[in-house]
Structures are given as structure tokens and as C-alpha cells.
Amino acid sequence: MSAIDRLRALPRRFQTGEHAGVTSVCSAHPLVIEAALRHGLARDRDVLIEATCNQVNQDGGYTGMTPADFRRFVERIAAMVGFPLERLVLGGDHLGPNPWKHLAPHEAMSKAETMIEGFAAAGFAKLHLDASMGCAGEPAALDDETVARRAARLAERAEGAVARGGLVPPVYVIGTEVPVPGGATEALDHLVVTGREAVRHTVDVHAKAFAALELDDAFARVIAVVVQPGVEFGHEDIVVYRPHAAADLKGFLVEEPRLVFEAHSTDYQPDDALRRLVGDGFAILKVGPWLxxxxxxxxxxxxxxxxxxxxxxxxxxxxxxxxxxxxxxxxxxxxxxxxxxxxxxxxxxxxxxxxxxxxxxxxxxxxxxxxxxxxxxxxxxxxxxxxxxxxxxxxxxxxxxxxxxxxxxxxxxxxxxxxxxxxxxx
The missing domain is CATH 1.10.400.20 (putative tagatose 6-phosphate kinase domain like)
Structure with missing residues (x-):
């Protein structure tokens, strides 16, 4: 079984009661990437490394790297460490119009489509579709139907790039957390856990939007939904996971056995909270600033x-x-x-x-x-x-x-x- 197949198997493993998850390393720092690869090599693990839309895009992002550049960058470190490339999975995080949300919607989405095409063509096998942010002239947060339609457009471009390149079809993640990418910038005393009905609506409208573009096969490869499980951090505060507050979310996975959750902002959580997150179906744990x-x-x-x-x-x-x-x-x-x-x-x-x-x-x-x-x-x-x-x-x-x-x-x-x-x- 390949690394991407093991990633796709996370929902099934959760449904059978197995405690299984994956760490998503979200960093472009060479020492962090080296440490992650050495760590995976020593423990015989797959390693998932993700780049955000702000870090890496066709304009260079704040790292100055395109998706193809980032792949070469990580693979050079893997060669130095001796990490086998077949155990490496590259992902793209928050892929959508966020870097260009100051532009008109059609311009921002055109840039986002070019970006995700570049990620897919460079062999990034895990793609998080996030078109939740408003662009110029739009409200800060968009309605679910608009978000889903834009996400489906992004998936369509990714699928085309993969087909042209003869690459392994990627897995997708949909949904977004609160706050939006960039981290908490306000008080953390009113964090709201995503409701079960909100997740159901997110999945349903995305299924409809994908079907409208004849992307049923791509939607079958959606393995996770990003939700807010009640974890966050600010300058000096940490909101620790409380399983009882997210019990309704765990119940959602019973009716959607082909999905797990992806948890963002899990940095600085205590050991027992991280383990409970995985046990409750948050099988993909993102970590970045903590590293x-x-x-x-x-x-x-x-x-x-x-x-x-x-x-x-x-x-x-x-x-x-x-x-x-x-x-x-x-x-x-x-x-x-x-x-x-x-x-x-x-x-x-x-x-x-x-x-x-x-x-x-x-x-x-x-x-x-x-x-x-x-x-x-x-x-x-x-x-x-x-x-x-x-x-x-x-x-x-x-x-x-x-x-x-x-x-x-x-x-x-x-x-x-x-x-x-x-x-x-x-």
C-alpha cells in the first residue's frame, strides 16, 4: 500500500475502531522539514508536509517558491536525509483565493485556479480546497453554496492537470476552520465548535457542486472535512480540546463513514488532548507554528x-x-x-x-x-x-x-x- 493509499484509508480505519492518524507538518523552514523527515525515517512513518497558499504559489508566495520549486526543495532535503520518496506526501493547504482576496472575485478565482493547477501538476497528492473568504466587494465570509461552487471549480482544474500529467489522482479536503488562515487575532473566550448540521450542509453542498461539474469521481476522493473542534491559540493563550463539546461532531462520522475530520491550529495542545482528538475522528492533525x-x-x-x-x-x-x-x-x-x-x-x-x-x-x-x-x-x-x-x-x-x-x-x-x-x- 502506498503512502497516499494509507492516507485514503484513514476513514475506514477510524470506522473499524483503530486509533490511527497522521501529522500534517505545515512549514517551509528547511530545518523543520529535515527534522520531520529524520523523525519519520527513524520511526518508519509516512511524512505529510504541506504548503499553504500564502507560502507557495505561482507568484512565489512569501517563500519565493512555486509548487514545483517546493517539491524540489523538499526532495533535496529528503535525499540528504535518505528518506524514501515513496513515503512522502505533499499537500496544499487553504488552496483558494486568499492571497488575492483584495482583487475582484473573478480575478482572484482565476489566480486561485492557476495556483491549484500548479500544485496538482507538481504532484501534490493532498489538496485542501478553501474558497470561503470573500474577495473585493464581497462579505468577509461567503455562503456555503458559493464556497462549494468555487471549490468545485478548483477541483476541476486540479483534475485536469493530473490527467494531463498522468499522475496519481489526489485526495481532497473541504471546509475551513474559524478563524481563517493566519491565526487568531482576537480574544479566545468565545470559540464556537462547528455544529453537526453545519458539517452536514457543507458536505451536501459540495457534493452537489462537484456533481454539477461531473466530478463525482473527484468527490469520492474527499477524505476529510475541516471543522472547528474547539482548539485554538493566540499570543499566550491556548484553548484546549474538550471532547464533550465536540461529541456531536464525532456522531456525524457515524453517518458519513467515508470521512474523517482535519483539525487545524492543534499547536500547543497537551498530549492527552491530541490523542483524544485522533480518537474522536480528527485523524489529520495540523501543526506549524509550534515547530x-x-x-x-x-x-x-x-x-x-x-x-x-x-x-x-x-x-x-x-x-x-x-x-x-x-x-x-x-x-x-x-x-x-x-x-x-x-x-x-x-x-x-x-x-x-x-x-x-x-x-x-x-x-x-x-x-x-x-x-x-x-x-x-x-x-x-x-x-x-x-x-x-x-x-x-x-x-x-x-x-x-x-x-x-x-x-x-x-x-x-x-x-x-x-x-x-x-x-x-x-
Whole structure:
């Protein structure tokens, strides 16, 4: 059975009572992708890596990569790690008009159709169709029928690209969560779990829209619906999954045995909450900011260690270098961080929403990280310093599972999060 077949089998496995899920790694950071592939290789797992419409599209997104570029990027890392490509699944997340919602609807949808065609032609085998956002002149959230018709148009373009390329037909995910892509930007005290009837309506209108375009075969490959199970995070708050609040959603899967749910914004959930999500039918768990948050934690810890082991008078700390960069280029945090100057300064670096992740690809950030790693190159970091500044990794270092060297510690910081998801999904 191939990796995509195993993905398609998730609904059947749930219906037979098996505890089975998959982690969806949503990041374009090379160290996160490397860690995910090393983690999967060590545990003999398939690895699902997804790119969002804002990260990767025909215009380059904020990574500067097209879908074909992103595939080559991931495959180069897989070759370096020795990860078998037959166990790799690439996905596209929130594929729709979101990057161009400032345009008129017909223009935005034309761009979205070109984008999903590129994802499909590049062999992305899991495609999340999300046309829920209004474009210029439309309300922020659209009615279900309009969303479904636009999603079906996107699927039609994807199907055509796959047929022309002789590729394996993709699986689809429909629906969207609240809030829309980009993360929570408001208080988290009124999060509403998706209702059972709302999910039923979403599935029904999509089935009708697909049928109108003679896409019944494509709709048969819809394996999951994105809903809001009652999980979210903000700058410093986490809304933890409460199974009783989502009991009605679990009941929906009894009447729709060919579907499971896909849960977004599962970052920072406790271990038992992640495992309960999978047990309740949320078989696809998305994680993104938590992985780069763990990377930033480890980098900042290594910066403190470098100040002790290899002082560099006059050289700014990594945090100081990143602060200067973010102040110089505030677009990726200014709309999302709120409060006093002191509160915003903390949010820039330490928010759970991890706005700093958008800055790591910048040349100035890469140079700052390279300088830090050069200061620590060839050094074995003493266990007491690991305990003091990278406390979560101290036990693994002491047990000999992690080498106390900078790069190994960076990967281990990310893999510690992936371990939580592996325990939850298997």
C-alpha cells in the first residue's frame, strides 16, 4: 500500500475502531522539514508536509517558491536525509483565493485556479480546497453554496492537470476552520465548535457542486472535512480540546463513514488532548507554528550558551539581531501584535502565534544564525548549560539520545514536538 493509499484509508480505519492518524507538518523552514523527515525515517512513518497558499504559489508566495520549486526543495532535503520518496506526501493547504482576496472575485478565482493547477501538476497528492473568504466587494465570509461552487471549480482544474500529467489522482479536503488562515487575532473566550448540521450542509453542498461539474469521481476522493473542534491559540493563550463539546461532531462520522475530520491550529495542545482528538475522528492533525516556536526556543537558548562558552564582545545577541530586523520590516507582526510597547516587544519574539517565523528566511536573519553557529562550531555543550538554557532537551542529552552539539540540539528541539504528535496518532 502506498503512502497516499494509507492516507485514503484513514476513514475506514477510524470506522473499524483503530486509533490511527497522521501529522500534517505545515512549514517551509528547511530545518523543520529535515527534522520531520529524520523523525519519520527513524520511526518508519509516512511524512505529510504541506504548503499553504500564502507560502507557495505561482507568484512565489512569501517563500519565493512555486509548487514545483517546493517539491524540489523538499526532495533535496529528503535525499540528504535518505528518506524514501515513496513515503512522502505533499499537500496544499487553504488552496483558494486568499492571497488575492483584495482583487475582484473573478480575478482572484482565476489566480486561485492557476495556483491549484500548479500544485496538482507538481504532484501534490493532498489538496485542501478553501474558497470561503470573500474577495473585493464581497462579505468577509461567503455562503456555503458559493464556497462549494468555487471549490468545485478548483477541483476541476486540479483534475485536469493530473490527467494531463498522468499522475496519481489526489485526495481532497473541504471546509475551513474559524478563524481563517493566519491565526487568531482576537480574544479566545468565545470559540464556537462547528455544529453537526453545519458539517452536514457543507458536505451536501459540495457534493452537489462537484456533481454539477461531473466530478463525482473527484468527490469520492474527499477524505476529510475541516471543522472547528474547539482548539485554538493566540499570543499566550491556548484553548484546549474538550471532547464533550465536540461529541456531536464525532456522531456525524457515524453517518458519513467515508470521512474523517482535519483539525487545524492543534499547536500547543497537551498530549492527552491530541490523542483524544485522533480518537474522536480528527485523524489529520495540523501543526506549524509550534515547530518553528521550538526552533526559536532552541536558537535563543544556544545564543545564551554562546555568550558563556564563546563570548563575542560587540556582537549583538541573536535576539537583538532579530529585534532590529523585525523593527526594520514590521509588516509580518504589526497587524497582529497589540498592547503597550513592552507587550508588543514580547509578542514579537515569544508569541505562540510565532510571527517571527516569517523572518528566518531573511538574509539578515540567516547571517545572524550563521554567526551564532560558527561561535559554537566544534563544541560539545556541557550538560549543565543544556539544562540551564535548553531544559527540555537535558534528559535526552543525559541519556545519550541527543548529541550535545548545536545542530543536533536544533533538530532535537523540533523533534520533541513531533514526538508528541507521533504518540497521539499511533
Amino acid at each position: 518553528t516556536f521550538a526552533l526559536r526556543e532552541t536558537l535563543y537558548g544556544l545564543s545564551h550558551i554562546a555568550d558563556i562558552l564563546a563570548p563575542a564582545p560587540g556582537e549583538p545577541s541573536l535576539r537583538d539581531a532579530m529585534e532590529a530586523l523585525m523593527l526594520e520590516k514590521p509588516d509580518n507582526w504589526r497587524k497582529y501584535c497589540h498592547g503597550s510597547d513592552a507587550e508588543v516587544a514580547v509578542q514579537r519574539h515569544f508569541s505562540l502565534s510565532d510571527r517571527i517565523r516569517y523572518y528566518w528566511p531573511d538574509a539578515a536573519a540567516q547571517e545572524a544564525v550563521d554567526r551564532l553557529m560558527a561561535r559554537l562550531e566544534g563544541r560539545a555543550i556541557p550538560l549543565p548549560l543544556v539544562g540551564q538554557h535548553l531544559g527540555r532537551l537535558a534528559e535526552s542529552v543525559a541519556a545519550g539520545r541527543v548529541t550535545p552539539e548545536p545542530r543536533a540540539l536544533l533538530l532535537a528541539g523540533i523533534e520533541a514536538v513531533l514526538d508528541r504528535y507521533d504518540r497521539a496518532t499511533h
